[in-house]
Amino acid sequence: MKNNIKMVAVDIDGTFVRPDYTYDVLRFKRILSHMNEVGCRFVVASGNQYYQLRDLFPEYDDKLSFVAENGAFVKDQKELVFTADMSKETVNDVIDVCREYPEILNVLCGVESAYCQRGTVSQEFYDLTSIYYHHLQWVDDFKEVKDQILKFAPTVPIEKTYEYYDIFAKRLQGKVEPTTSGHGSIDLIVPGCHKASGLERLVKRWGISSEQCVAFGDGENDIEMLKYCGYSYAMENASQKVKDAAKYVCPSNEDDGVLVALEKIFDVKSSSFHKY
Structure with missing residues (x-):
């Protein structure tokens, strides 16, 4: 799978971050480095505000892309790609x-x-x-x-x-x-303006296909995204409806399920010690 994957999209609350809103920064940076080596982009896809999501990734936020506000705000690294405009x-x-x-x-x-x-x-x-x-x-x-x-x-x-x-x-x-x-x-x-539509804007921009994308989510607002991507993971803590929309299930956000799955996808060896 590794050589075929060109984009990884992750929800934040209940998916990427733990219940206390932390994540293993060093472990993630190691995975991100491997993703960059194989030409795979990382997208933060959340209903949350861009400014809050940006602050979760200090110092390297401009190396990531964001589908914020449930698809209403899309940014590709430093460039703003799309903003919805409700009448x-x-x-x-x-x-x-x-x-x-x-x-x-x-x-x-x-x-x-x-x-x-x-x-x-x-x-x-x-x-x-x-x-x-x-x-x-x-x-x-x-x-x-x-x-x-x-x-x-x-x-x-x-x-x-x-x-x-x-x-x-x-x-x-x-x-x-x-x-x-x-x-x-x-x-x-705005009708039709959801996470999947935000990812599609980036997919077209980068000249890749949805089949080359992986998505992770736990909420019903992730369902369109999970169905859109060729590979999709529901968190163990997700509802059955969300699990039914995904192809796979990974460990819960409490158990760093996204990082566990990405280490397997990109064949990144997990360190025996993670700094929390």
């Missing part, structure tokens, strides 16, 4: 629907920053959100934000995740598409 009409329609349900805790995601609206979420929610959105601001009214809007990221009660998924799908049909990683997190994205 003002759609933005306002989403805001109006969400305002009907006060328990929705909403985040508006733009190219320059993400935004929380005062009076609708707590400081505690804002602080938690800042872990995933390193560029985050308070605003008085979502409708007054001056930014190119990529998506919305509403948080709903966990037990109502799929109830709200259906509400969004019905009320906003044709305007946005809901996608979820589960656990109360839903993204409202």
